[in-house]
Amino acid sequence: MVLEIKTSALEPVRNVYANLERRFGDKAASRYQEATYDLQSVVNFHYRPLWQPQHELNDRARTAIVMSDWYDFKDPRQFYYGAYVQNRAKMQEIAESDFAYFDKRALKDNLSPKVCDYLIHRLLPLRHAESTANLNNMYGCAFGFGTAITQALLYNAMDRLGIAQYLSRIGLLLDHNSGSSLAAAKDSWLHAAEWQGLRALCEQMTVVQDWFEVVLAQNLVLDTLVFDLFYRQMDDKLVADGARDVALLTDFMRSWNKDICRWFDAVVKAAAAESDANRAQLNQWIADWRARAAEALAPIASAALGDDALAQALAALDTRVSKLGLGA
Amino acid sequence: MSKVYIALQDNDDARYIVEAIEDDNPDAVIQRQPAMIRIENSGRLVIRKASVEDKMGRDWELQELHLSLITLGGNVSEDEDEMVLHWN
Numbered sequence: 001m002v003l004e005i006k007t008s009a010l011e012p013v014r015n016v017y018a019n020l021e022r023r024f025g026d027k028a029a030s031r032y033q034e035a036t037y038d039l040q041s042v043v044n045f046h047y048r049p050l051w052q053p054q055h056e057l058n059d060r061a062r063t064a065i066v067m068s069d070w071y072d073f074k075d076p077r078q079f080y081y082g083a084y085v086q087n088r089a090k091m092q093e094i095a096e097s098d099f100a101y102f103d104k105r106a107l108k109d110n111l112s113p114k115v116c117d118y119l120i121h122r123l124l125p126l127r128h129a130e131s132t133a134n135l136n137n138m139y140g141c142a143f144g145f146g147t148a149i150t151q152a153l154l155y156n157a158m159d160r161l162g163i164a165q166y167l168s169r170i171g172l173l174l175d176h177n178s179g180s181s182l183a184a185a186k187d188s189w190l191h192a193a194e195w196q197g198l199r200a201l202c203e204q205m206t207v208v209q210d211w212f213e214v215v216l217a218q219n220l221v222l223d224t225l226v227f228d229l230f231y232r233q234m235d236d237k238l239v240a241d242g243a244r245d246v247a248l249l250t251d252f253m254r255s256w257n258k259d260i261c262r263w264f265d266a267v268v269k270a271a272a273a274e275s276d277a278n279r280a281q282l283n284q285w286i287a288d289w290r291a292r293a294a295e296a297l298a299p300i301a302s303a304a305l306g307d308d309a310l311a312q313a314l315a316a317l318d319t320r321v322s323k324l325g326l327g328a
Numbered sequence: 329m330s331k332v333y334i335a336l337q338d339n340d341d342a343r344y345i346v347e348a349i350e351d352d353n354p355d356a357v358i359q360r361q362p363a364m365i366r367i368e369n370s371g372r373l374v375i376r377k378a379s380v381e382d383k384m385g386r387d388w389e390l391q392e393l394h395l396s397l398i399t400l401g402g403n404v405s406e407d408e409d410e411m412v413l414h415w416n
Contacts, residue, residue: 076385
């Protein structure tokens with residue numbers, strides 16, 4: 001027997017907002033489309049910003065990258081605020097239960113004092129680098145053009161605060177919530193010779209004018225290196241040192257990184273596909289920041305992970321860049 | 329040739345599934361009804377995991393189809409990567 005559900009339907013007069021109809025045709029739009037496309041004002045500004053009279057309030061010309069349609073930077077994850085918050089809440093739940101498990105089973109007791117010290121001085125100072133990552137993405141959000149990219153940059157900026165917090169919580173697990181590990185890590189960040197290269201690079205990044213250059217330097221170049229060093233290679237090293245359980249506490253960063261790479265690769269691809277001028281500009285930035293990041297990370301990479309660690313991370317970066325169809 | 333069909337709830341997830349089905353089955357007929365989207369095709373209809381993941385921008389298990397599924401008609405053959413409706 002075939003069951004037929006019969007209904008009488010009233011056809012809606014219009015399926016979708018006019019701006020979306022012009023882009024995608026007259027059919028129901030997704031929430032992401034409604035919350036993204038053409039949202040940012042582009043005309044009828046009353047005055048130019050006093051602090052930058054050569055630009056409009058929202059101006060395409062704040063970067064050397066040129067796009068005919070800035071909404072080509074579509075987020076493949078289709079994150080608008082609601083979807084983003086739901087997704088991260090799920091990830092947070094998993095991370096929280098990992099932390100709770102670590103605490104409940106007293107897994108810290110399996111870590112030797114040497115390993116604890118290693119984590120405090122070789123991993124925790126990254127908290128401060130995450131703060132820069134937050135700033136850089138915020139800068140892109142503030143001065144970027146088109147909601148498609150600015151909203152994704154804002155989400156990324158907030159994620160970086162989350163990662164910094166998880167790093168802090170690792171410290172609090174190690175020092176029984178006294179905060180002494182965080183003070184020690186900050187001291188390392190400020191004074192230990194091997195961190196100074198990265199610290200200087202972080203400061204240099206925050207004064208770059210071109211917002212696309214900043215987010216590219218941060219999200220593609222530096223992050224690929226940092227994540228390979230501190231969340232892949234360091235993980236292998238910790239396993240070898242009998243501290244396998246620490247992986248529970250850094251799992252959020254690894255799954256987060258996978259998600260972010262998918263989005264940012266799409267952004268870079270879209271910019272490169274637009275024109276040869278964009279491609280050349282991206283290649284120049286990547287080469288430039290690759291050299292600077294390599295120099296900045298060299299001391300901490302060899303101090304924390306040995307002499308060929310940086311070479312491995314650079315190979316990971318080169319692989320990612322060539323997959324994007326960029327690079328030499 | 330008898331028709332196979334599938335009906336999905338009209339929600340955010342299902343929209344992407346429907347878009348993927350549209351791409352993979354160019355001849356399929358799509359009827360948008362209140363709160364429900366019904367798709368039918370003569371003989372065969374395929375739902376591919378990879379196409380849906382492309383549209384959604386995230387990993388998607390074929391089993392998640394059940395979260396939006398109302399009804400379907402046809403013999404089902406499925407593996408990890410695709411589900412096919414057809415009549416034997």
